[in-house]
Amino acid sequence: MTQPLLELRGVAKLYSQGSGLRALWPGGRQQQMALAPTDLVIPDGAAIGLVGESGSGKTTLSRIAAGLSRPSRGEVDWQGTPIEALDPEARAAWRRELQYVFQNATAALNPRHRVRRILHITLAGLWRGSEKQRDQAGRHERINEVAAQVGLGRVLLDRYPHQLSGGQAQRVAIARALLGAPKLLILDEPVSALDLSLQAQILNLLVELRRDLGLTYLFISHDLAVVERLCDEVHVMHDGRIIEQGATAEVLSNPRKSYTRRLLAAVPRR
Amino acid sequence: MKTLGARLLRHPGAMIGLGVLGLVVVPALAAPWLPLADPTLTMPAQRMLPAGSTGHPLGTDALGRDLLARLIWGARSSITVGVVAALVAALIGSLIGILAGFFGRVTDALLMRGVDVLMAFPYLLLALAIVAALGPGLANAMLAIALANVPFFARAVRGAVLDIRHQDYIDAARLAGHREWWIVIVEVLPNLIPTVLLLMTTTLGWMVLETAGLSFLGLGAQPPDADLGAMLGTGREFLTTYPRVAVLPGLVILVLVVGINLFGDALRDLLDPRLRDRGRRLGTRAGECRDAGRHHDGHPGHDHRHGDHPAHAGRQKAGLSGEGQAGDGRSAGGDCGEPVDDRHPLDQGRRGGSPHDREVSGEGQGDEPPDDAHKGYRAARDARERSNEGGPTTGSAPPLIAAEGLSVLVPSERGAAAAVDRLDLRLQAGERVGMVGESGSGKSLTALALLGFAPPGGRLEGQVELEGTDLLTLDADVLRDLRGRRIAYVPQEPSDALDPLLRVGDQLREAITAHSSEISADADVAVGEESAAELASTEGGSGGRSETGPVRSAVVMAGLGDLGSDKPGAETSKRVETLLNKVGLDGVAGIQRRFPHELSGGQSQRVAIAMALAHEPDLLIADEATTALDVTVQAEILALLERLSRGRDRSLLFVSHDLALVTELCDRVLVLYAGRVVEDAPRERLLDAPAHPYTVALLACSPELGRPQKPLPAIAGQPPSPAEATWGAAAAGCRFAPRCPKAQPVCEQGEPGLDELAPGHRVRCLFPEGSKASDTGDGADSTDRVARADGADEADGAEVTDRRAGIDGDAGNDGSRAHSGRFFNERDSQR
Numbered sequence A: 001m002t003q004p005l006l007e008l009r010g011v012a013k014l015y016s017q018g019s020g021l022r023a024l025w026p027g028g029r030q031q032q033m034a035l036a037p038t039d040l041v042i043p044d045g046a047a048i049g050l051v052g053e054s055g056s057g058k059t060t061l062s063r064i065a066a067g068l069s070r071p072s073r074g075e076v077d078w079q080g081t082p083i084e085a086l087d088p089e090a091r092a093a094w095r096r097e098l099q100y101v102f103q104n105a106t107a108a109l110n111p112r113h114r115v116r117r118i119l120h121i122t123l124a125g126l127w128r129g130s131e132k133q134r135d136q137a138g139r140h141e142r143i144n145e146v147a148a149q150v151g152l153g154r155v156l157l158d159r160y161p162h163q164l165s166g167g168q169a170q171r172v173a174i175a176r177a178l179l180g181a182p183k184l185l186i187l188d189e190p191v192s193a194l195d196l197s198l199q200a201q202i203l204n205l206l207v208e209l210r211r212d213l214g215l216t217y218l219f220i221s222h223d224l225a226v227v228e229r230l231c232d233e234v235h236v237m238h239d240g241r242i243i244e245q246g247a248t249a250e251v252l253s254n255p256r257k258s259y260t261r262r263l264l265a266a267v268p269r270r
Numbered sequence B: 001m002k003t004l005g006a007r008l009l010r011h012p013g014a015m016i017g018l019g020v021l022g023l024v025v026v027p028a029l030a031a032p033w034l035p036l037a038d039p040t041l042t043m044p045a046q047r048m049l050p051a052g053s054t055g056h057p058l059g060t061d062a063l064g065r066d067l068l069a070r071l072i073w074g075a076r077s078s079i080t081v082g083v084v085a086a087l088v089a090a091l092i093g094s095l096i097g098i099l100a101g102f103f104g105r106v107t108d109a110l111l112m113r114g115v116d117v118l119m120a121f122p123y124l125l126l127a128l129a130i131v132a133a134l135g136p137g138l139a140n141a142m143l144a145i146a147l148a149n150v151p152f153f154a155r156a157v158r159g160a161v162l163d164i165r166h167q168d169y170i171d172a173a174r175l176a177g178h179r180e181w182w183i184v185i186v187e188v189l190p191n192l193i194p195t196v197l198l199l200m201t202t203t204l205g206w207m208v209l210e211t212a213g214l215s216f217l218g219l220g221a222q223p224p225d226a227d228l229g230a231m232l233g234t235g236r237e238f239l240t241t242y243p244r245v246a247v248l249p250g251l252v253i254l255v256l257v258v259g260i261n262l263f264g265d266a267l268r269d270l271l272d273p274r275l276r277d278r279g280r281r282l283g284t285r286a287g288e289c290r291d292a293g294r295h296h297d298g299h300p301g302h303d304h305r306h307g308d309h310p311a312h313a314g315r316q317k318a319g320l321s322g323e324g325q326a327g328d329g330r331s332a333g334g335d336c337g338e339p340v341d342d343r344h345p346l347d348q349g350r351r352g353g354s355p356h357d358r359e360v361s362g363e364g365q366g367d368e369p370p371d372d373a374h375k376g377y378r379a380a381r382d383a384r385e386r387s388n389e390g391g392p393t394t395g396s397a398p399p400l401i402a403a404e405g406l407s408v409l410v411p412s413e414r415g416a417a418a419a420v421d422r423l424d425l426r427l428q429a430g431e432r433v434g435m436v437g438e439s440g441s442g443k444s445l446t447a448l449a450l451l452g453f454a455p456p457g458g459r460l461e462g463q464v465e466l467e468g469t470d471l472l473t474l475d476a477d478v479l480r481d482l483r484g485r486r487i488a489y490v491p492q493e494p495s496d497a498l499d500p501l502l503r504v505g506d507q508l509r510e511a512i513t514a515h516s517s518e519i520s521a522d523a524d525v526a527v528g529e530e531s532a533a534e535l536a537s538t539e540g541g542s543g544g545r546s547e548t549g550p551v552r553s554a555v556v557m558a559g560l561g562d563l564g565s566d567k568p569g570a571e572t573s574k575r576v577e578t579l580l581n582k583v584g585l586d587g588v589a590g591i592q593r594r595f596p597h598e599l600s601g602g603q604s605q606r607v608a609i610a611m612a613l614a615h616e617p618d619l620l621i622a623d624e625a626t627t628a629l630d631v632t633v634q635a636e637i638l639a640l641l642e643r644l645s646r647g648r649d650r651s652l653l654f655v656s657h658d659l660a661l662v663t664e665l666c667d668r669v670l671v672l673y674a675g676r677v678v679e680d681a682p683r684e685r686l687l688d689a690p691a692h693p694y695t696v697a698l699l700a701c702s703p704e705l706g707r708p709q710k711p712l713p714a715i716a717g718q719p720p721s722p723a724e725a726t727w728g729a730a731a732a733g734c735r736f737a738p739r740c741p742k743a744q745p746v747c748e749q750g751e752p753g754l755d756e757l758a759p760g761h762r763v764r765c766l767f768p769e770g771s772k773a774s775d776t777g778d779g780a781d782s783t784d785r786v787a788r789a790d791g792a793d794e795a796d797g798a799e800v801t802d803r804r805a806g807i808d809g810d811a812g813n814d815g816s817r818a819h820s821g822r823f824f825n826e827r828d829s830q831r
């Protein structure tokens, strides 16, 4: 059996309510379970959809998967090794090969930097410590290459984030995620903030990228129609746990849990 | 974007401030090179010489020293001390603020408790204590003042950093493998600089005053040197006999401080990131409009007028919500909703151009001509409504809100451009109207215009009548009141409605209790189901969540202590619970104690909706209000909105880009493209017989559950910006032509009118789907047309002529060409 790209084993997240000095006091913290111990296996090349209502823990789970937040319990394995145990080289590779696309693209771009600088800064980080670190020309080349991949014109590279449309901003965000030639993209509602035409553009782009680059997706969405289109496996989250999972077609046509049925019933239809 | 300097040059406040400042600063800077007498040279023989004496233009003081020289040198030290103190305070304060804000937790707790301790002392007392410890002297006074101001900067910067820290781009930098200190320098600092600069300019004047105060008490400059304060202090003894000696330094201080404050205010206006570039996304603009309200109440400039100590007012604010935040937003959008007076080319262009425009587009055929022809259209529509064909059930009742010829003009590189162009909209009581269109089509601007808000730097034209009163001619106060009571707004970005530093419960409590005295006065407005009756409406800053602006400042001004002990607390708490219950948040544990960043996206939008509902408005304008919600909650909110409008004759304007959603909720749907209504149809018609190619394209690219293989043909290209729509290549004709698969050459010659296709169904297209014109030559054929090689074939030409003749009632192709040619020229001449 081939090794999964990423595996979450029994990860859980508790958020504490108390803050400041009170939190140092024994019992000064109220803990709240945002994510019950959860397993999730992401095989190489898969496209996994994560659906569920807001507050159900989708973003919490995805941020743990991305290493953006530490699980209170459990372990995250990158290609078989717990991420804390990765040696520096493997760690740098993990950083490059696992990327995240945020829900609100504009907020994910620093308003004070031009698009080109944002991409440069990202590459500087990704290539830190490697022999490519000082390779300015190489950076330029890579940026232009990725910009072409996602259909970002040159003009757009010289803009500030607020001068971009939502769709353009999301393209920049995707471009940034692609810079390090990732294997796994975690996408947190990447199209929910976009209008229909832009959403169609980005969805088509994601389908294309997966086909051309063999990417693996963990795709978070509350839009079942979008998940159905992009993912071959779907996990339904409710109240901080995954309550149902399986092949997309199967789960959507034959939901076993009442929450999944409710989810399906709520989709606006014409 | 112009440089800051260039924009300062054009800002009257900045120029006046600079001029006033220059009176003092220029001589002070030039002092060493000016032919001045030695300011410390005492000449007892020449004591108290009157002004105009030889060698002493302003006379001498009690020790015979030259007053002019002393004033100029005194001003020099006062300014130096003020500036250095501001720099030191900013440096130390920012450092503390950054550490506390960015690294959070224990660092934060320890640092901020320390700051709190400092802030617990009365401000001047603290400065006095520090000088007392260090010993008198100008340098020590400076240090004392700087230190006394550190907490103020620390709190403000921390507030700003807290906000920045939760931004996704910080996480993005972590994902790129950057280290924390690197993130602070590259990602955080650039976003802080404006805040710190603003804080410095607002406190500089105060610091100058404080230095003067310490010197006045003899703790600052020591004789024989003197700054302005020391001069004032010594001059005081002779106030009755030789008032000049004390009055002159007093005047100089006044001029200095007034100049600094004028300039500081101007700088704040310009530096504020939300006003920095005009093409900002609307989410932010809505924020500005909310802040416009806040501007009136909480603006530091107003603090002065209230006779409040600016630093203290600032402290209270900082104590509650972090000055950085507030400081950033408070001055934003000062011109929201305020008409801009200058007439611009577009205006004249529109006046001159529109007759032709109408000729081309077929006046009197059901377009939306604002003048006489309108009556015909209205009569027809009224008749239709009476016969109740697809219209709202309210029959011929006057509309709750009616916009006529409503244009929203926004600034662009080429002058004011119409982002919403001559829009007509009528909403009956209880009617639910949806508004769809791509991003940038003008949906949000329309929604805000109905509240009387113009975007910053822009203005509104036309009419918006709320039960017969034109909102756009109303007094700002009356308008604000209406916004609070009658119309509420749920914003596109929930974060606009929420204060990042207030807990959810306080957030709602604030929305409810502010101006609560008026709740009883307006009790009749609130005839609610459930206990919602008590929610009543409050007099408002500006509709729905916009309420938070003035409300927040009001609370802030009242100081932290008053927040909890507000009004009948139990009742308010009950209302808060009702509201949370209404939006389905009541089950979330500890929800009231949470800060906005502890909420999921959907939860924060629900809080925003709860805040809008707090006012029980007649018209609820929801701008993408459910976009961030998951489907189940979205369905609940839709049901809630529906119930709210059904039961209480409350109208709803529901803005969304999701056609499926809009048709689920609304009776009628307006499709906007590039600021124009291109289709207006009852729900069923829109779904069964969409007529405009744009509507058809939108429907085609909606993903459908159960059809994962359905291709999603994204509409090629991009919608035009307002400037492109006004002056661009397609300006003279159908605005959709560059992207339209059915476009014909004739489409570019004149803008089609908004013609009635079926009762209640209007469309702005020469070749609407399902019409005769498109039936005859459409189908497989239409792809040929997309290519739009050269000229239409004969059959097409004939169709075109037919259709145009039908519209114009005259000529054919040639005639309309002539018209549009003329029209084009006039547009051109506006360039």
Ligand SMILES: Nc1ncnc2c1ncn2[C@@H]1O[C@H](COP(=O)(O)OP(=O)(O)OP(=O)(O)O)[C@@H](O)[C@H]1O
Residues within 6 Å of the ligand: A166, A195, B278, B279, B280, B281, B282, B285, B410, B411, B412, B419, B437, B438, B439, B440, B441, B442, B443, B444, B445, B446, B455, B456, B457, B458, B492, B657, B720, B721, B722
């Ligand atoms: N203050 C402003 N200055 C200049 N242009 C503006 C301003 N406000 C809006 N615009 C422009 O007016 C047009 C309409 O904007 P609006 O925000 O109303 O679109 P929208 O339909 O609400 O889009 P979305 O679906 O993204 O919310 C856009 O092209 C926008 O860039």
Ligand code: SF4
Residues within 6 Å of the ligand: B692, B693, B694, B734, B735, B736, B737, B738, B740, B741, B742, B743, B744, B747, B752, B764, B765, B766, B767, B768
């Ligand atoms: S067919 Fe012509 S008039 Fe109709 S939308 Fe297309 S370009 Fe415009």
Ligand SMILES: [Mg+2]
Residues within 6 Å of the ligand: B282, B443, B444, B445, B492, B623, B624
């Ligand atoms: Mg909008």
